[in-house]
Amino acid sequence: MKPARALGISAAAGAAALLAAGALAAALRHEAAAHSHELPPYVAPAAVARVAPEVLAARGKKLYFGNCAHCHGADATGDEGPDLHDLWVSDRRIATVVKRGIKGEMPTFGKKLNDADIAALIAYVRTLN
Amino acid sequence: MDPAFWAKMHGATTHFPIAMIFGACLCDTAALCCWQKPASGPLRTAGRYAAVIAALGSIPAVASGLAMTRGDMLGHGDLRWHHLFVWPAFALLVAAAVWRSLVREQLSRRGYAGYVGVICVVTGLIAATGYWGGELLQAFP
Secondary structure (H helix, E strand, O other), rough: OOHHHHHHOOOOHHHHHHHHHHHHHHHHHHHHHHOOOHHOOOHHOOOOOOOOOHHHHHHHHHHHHHHHHHHHOOOOOOOOOOOOOOOOOOOHHHHHHHHOOOOOOOOOOOOOOOHHHHHHHHHHHHOOO | OOOOHHHHHHHHHHHHHHHHHHHHHHHHHHHHHHHOOOOOOHHHHHHHHHHHHHHHHHHHHHHHHHHHHHOOOOOOOOHHHHHHHHHHHHHHHHHHHHHHHOOOOOOOOOHHHHHHHHHHHHHHHHHHHHHHHHHHHHOOO
16 A cells, blocks of 8 residues: 555544544443442541551551652642642541542542541541641 | 452553564664665564554553543543653554554655654653653552
């Protein structure tokens, strides 16, 4: 085939590849949204209650720097993500956002962080008040 | 299923097409440099196959990446940078491999030089994609 004619076909193939990726992404987003109700509601683990608050916050700080500081800033005053000082939302709300993320804005951490980790993160975020 | 299954699959599937596209870039550049010499033909053939294999190998890499992010095509921070490089790289790689497969040896040195230029751009984009993928691993070890 002549190079000039092949150019049109190859451009179409490249565009088709991107469209296929977009279609797969849309299907995956739909699937994820359809199953989001399967996430269990947040309940702070009983073991967390036995940990001293300062110990829990220290663990939360470590987790914060490993997972959140990247977007919320090392001092949690916000970067790409919002400022986390003086949060007025409930622990349950924070836990839900950490677990499920915010579509198009924040990734989900439900599979990476367990309830004890999230409780520690909340304890640390509360120290910023 | 292991929660990290797709992350592991993405790691397992990305490196092969990366190696192939770097191989294609090397073979095609070498073939262009020694266009008049007998070695140019086999190098062009090797480059063509490597590009096609890279394009085929990029499909499971892209699919596993999308499954890992649950369909997020852009994201934030390092993930956004990773995606900003990967999508043009993927489209260009598929287009270049299809073009090279259709044209085979019916091309002038000038046309081949243009193709090599595109392959070099794809290789650069893939390298940048890999760099930001590595940064993601640093952020989320």
